Amino acid sequence: MSDPTTMRIFCDDPKHARGKIAEIDTLTRIEDGEWITNEQLIAKGRPRQHGWRAANQPWGGFRHAYECRLCGTRLSCSPKRLNGMLDGFAQHGYQQVTLRALVLLASTPRC
Numbered sequence: 335m336s337d338p339t340t341m342r343i344f345c346d347d348p349k350h351a352r353g354k355i356a357e358i359d360t361l362t363r364i365e366d367g368e369w370i371t372n373e374q375l376i377a378k379g380r381p382r383q384h385g386w387r388a389a390n391q392p393w394g395g396f397r398h399a400y401e402c403r404l405c406g407t408r409l410s411c412s413p414k415r416l417n418g419m420l421d422g423f424a425q426h427g428y429q430q431v432t433l434r435a436l437v438l439l440a441s442t443p444r445c
């Protein structure tokens with residue numbers, strides 16, 4: 335059994351009309367253990383559509399910023415944090431995760 339190498343992020347919040355599911359993103363784990371978006375895979379450069387560069391961060395680091403257009407659920411976290419969370423799900427055999435689960439995890443202090 336090999337680890338899944340892709341992770342689908344979706345949102346199935348009960349607030350969505352008619353039980354709709356919103357596709358948020360699908361990330362692929364590359365050889366060095368980093369999760370990158372399909373956009374990054376294609377462009378081999380900086381992600382454009384879903385992220386923003388935090389001007390107020392002294393390190394000017396890129397942050398992932400996802401927002402569900404159906405319910406407004408938002409996730410904002412560093413690539414390092416997202417990598418860690420996705421690794422955790424992948425280690426348990428998951429190939430998909432809800433945006434809500436990531437938001438909850440990202441807001442939980444690490445123990």
Ligand SMILES: [Zn+2]
Nearest residue numbers: 345347402405
């Ligand atoms: Zn949603």
